[in-house]
Amino acid sequence: MTKKWWHDKVAYQIYPKSFYDSNGDGIGDIPGIISKLDYLQDLGVDIIWLSPCYPSPLADEGYDISDYYNIDPRFGTMEDMERLLAEAKKRNMYILMDLVVNHCSDEHEWFQKACADPDGKYGNFFYLRDKKEGRLPTNWRSYFGGPVWEDLPGTNKQYLHVFHKKQPDLNWENPDLREEVYKNINWWLDKGLAGFRIDAIINIKKALPMHSYEPDRADGLCSIKTMLKEANGIGEFLGEMRDRTFKKYDAFSVGEVFDEKPEEVPDFIGDNGYFSSMFDFNETIFGSSEKGWYDAKPITPDDYKKCCFQAQAKVGAVGFLSNIIENHDEPRGVSRYIPEGDCSPQSKKMLAALNFMLRGLPFIYQGQELGMENVPFASIAEVDDISTLDEYQVALDAGLSEQEALAAVAKFSRDNARTPMQWSDAANAGFTTGTPWLKVNPNYTSINAADQQNDPDSVRSFYKKLIALRKNPEYKETVVYGALEPVWEDRHNLMAYYRKGEKTLLVIGNYQKGGQDIELPRAYKKVLLNNDAQLIQDGNTIKMQGYQVLILEM
Numbered sequence: 013m014t015k016k017w018w019h020d021k022v023a024y025q026i027y028p029k030s031f032y033d034s035n036g037d038g039i040g041d042i043p044g045i046i047s048k049l050d051y052l053q054d055l056g057v058d059i060i061w062l063s064p065c066y067p068s069p070l071a072d073e074g075y076d077i078s079d080y081y082n083i084d085p086r087f088g089t090m091e092d093m094e095r096l097l098a099e100a101k102k103r104n105m106y107i108l109m110d111l112v113v114n115h116c117s118d119e120h121e122w123f124q125k126a127c128a129d130p131d132g133k134y135g136n137f138f139y140l141r142d143k144k145e146g147r148l149p150t151n152w153r154s155y156f157g158g159p160v161w162e163d164l165p166g167t168n169k170q171y172l173h174v175f176h177k178k179q180p181d182l183n184w185e186n187p188d189l190r191e192e193v194y195k196n197i198n199w200w201l202d203k204g205l206a207g208f209r210i211d212a213i214i215n216i217k218k219a220l221p222m223h224s225y226e227p228d229r230a231d232g233l234c235s236i237k238t239m240l241k242e243a244n245g246i247g248e249f250l251g252e253m254r255d256r257t258f259k260k261y262d263a264f265s266v267g268e269v270f271d272e273k274p275e276e277v278p279d280f281i282g283d284n285g286y287f288s289s290m291f292d293f294n295e296t297i298f299g300s301s302e303k304g305w306y307d308a309k310p311i312t313p314d315d316y317k318k319c320c321f322q323a324q325a326k327v328g329a330v331g332f333l334s335n336i337i338e339n340h341d342e343p344r345g346v347s348r349y350i351p352e353g354d355c356s357p358q359s360k361k362m363l364a365a366l367n368f369m370l371r372g373l374p375f376i377y378q379g380q381e382l383g384m385e386n387v388p389f390a391s392i393a394e395v396d397d398i399s400t401l402d403e404y405q406v407a408l409d410a411g412l413s414e415q416e417a418l419a420a421v422a423k424f425s426r427d428n429a430r431t432p433m434q435w436s437d438a439a440n441a442g443f444t445t446g447t448p449w450l451k452v453n454p455n456y457t458s459i460n461a462a463d464q465q466n467d468p469d470s471v472r473s474f475y476k477k478l479i480a481l482r483k484n485p486e487y488k489e490t491v492v493y494g495a496l497e498p499v500w501e502d503r504h505n506l507m508a509y510y511r512k513g514e515k516t517l518l519v520i521g522n523y524q525k526g527g528q529d530i531e532l533p534r535a536y537k538k539v540l541l542n543n544d545a546q547l548i549q550d551g552n553t554i555k556m557q558g559y560q561v562l563i564l565e566m
């Protein structure tokens with residue numbers, strides 16, 4: 013594997029709308045991000061991924077872009093963006109933006125022109141089909157519910173949207189569209205962006221000619237994934253995009269890739285892969301159900317371990333995964349991966365260490381470093397996210413009561429991660445002086461950055477230590493490149509692995525409330541990190557305390 017500039021870095025995802033509001037309108041903004049760069053630098057972050065801040069009607073909170081060359085006035089100006097790039101550079105930090113090119117917004121100029129002249133140039137930027145009374149072109153169900161087909165306003169045609177109807181899919185089969193995408197990527201890279209996180213990219217290749225599939229719910233529709241399984245040839249688009257854009261700049265690209273086959277890993281993230289890296293979603297998709305969120309199965313510590321190790325084995329030394337505990341589409345990881353009732357600073361640190369020490373590039377989602385938790389939703393009226401609203405309806409349709417449906421979707425709601433960042437115990441968690449666009453998690457008085465920055469034992473301080481270990485010249489090679497080797501794999505509620513490089517490190521997490529004894533194969537050399545106040549040992553036997561995690565040099 014060729015060494016790359018970004019391998020030894022630590023990445024951090026910012027959801028701009030909820031990070032920091034500089035002007036009191038209740039919406040986070042770019043000047044707000046700039047004012048918090050020192051906070052991120054202090055943590056040890058190098059790469060920052062910004063979720064979309066382009067002009068957008070915000071139907072899907074910015075993942076519906078109406079102008080790829082601008083900044084939404086709610087988030088700031090292009091000058092603010094340029095200032096952010098310059099301020100980041102001063103601190104040796106790198107900025108990634110979100111590349112959302114499976115679809116644009118129905119308010120994008122291209123779509124408006126397609127409506128005006130569906131048979132003209134811009135009609136071919138989308139997937140349009142003639143409207144037939146009483147019959148849709150295919151029976152595919154959009155990710156956010158309902159059919160993927162919608163009437164093209166003012167015409168006798170319909171357009172395809174695999175996400176929301178305000179997110180029409182772009183036609184990647186059309187070389188003119190692809191040119192527009194590459195032009196835009198290069199324009200941003202020329203501005204000094206370090207690269208992109210690439211949204212929903214596996215959806216750009218459709219199985220053509222389009223046809224219907226066996227329905228999988230009572231609505232008579234089928235999952236988009238059924239169609240995607242049949243879509244071959246995405247590599248031609250992705251390889252072309254790499255060659256025309258990222259490669260020339262040595263840019264970093266991380267793909268939102270799902271369901272890749274093991275034999276495809278080198279194509280995606282090998283030495284000349286389509287992307288620099290891709291996210292490991294093996295844990296986040298665990299237990300999901302075709303029926304909907306209400307039917308999902310919770311993940312146990314043993315499942316979590318299995319998922320991580322599976323993903324690690326699949327990639328091996330071929331490439332570099334990007335490891336996450338959560339992102340803006342997921343509930344808070346501590347609420348999901350730590351058994352109910354057991355969330356504590358100790359268990360949160362354990363989860364952090366187990367994830368952070370995996371081979372790959374660690375991504376921290378805003379607030380994760382504080383151990384931010386899921387939100388107690390009092391009613392569905394508090395929910396903003398379109399995906400949650402759809403899943404709530406799906407649950408009701410399946411016969412759940414309103415209360416049951418709310419409880420079911422609350423566990424997975426994307427809004428769990430989207431509440432304002434908890435900066436302090438001041439009003440609105442110090443996020444805004446105005447009214448926050450989304451309710452602040454009421455636990456901000458006990459979980460917030462200001463408190464944790466002053467506390468050497470806080471979750472944040474533990475993250476700082478993990479980051480410092482990754483950067484420590486003595487251990488860096490091993491933490492970044494060392495092979496991962498699971499150990500004691502069959503032990504219940506224990507997740508442990510070696511990282512073997514110039515040094516041998518052993519990471520051991522006691523993934524339960526009760527203690528358990530671990531017999532080391534030999535004496536360790538040094539304790540590099542311990543989330544517990546003590547280390548109780550008897551010879552080579554370690555009496556691990558509940559949720560204790562250790563990083564040992566062997």
Ligand code: TEU
Nearest residue numbers: 072075112155175211212340341399426
């Ligand atoms: O998500 C793509 C995705 O495939 C979905 O599985 C997403 O996880 C799902 O909506 C969860 O409910 C990306 C973005 O990360 C997401 O925020 C956007 O809504 C979506 O693309 C459309 O751009």
Ligand code: CA
Nearest residue numbers: 033035039041
């Ligand atoms: Ca603002």
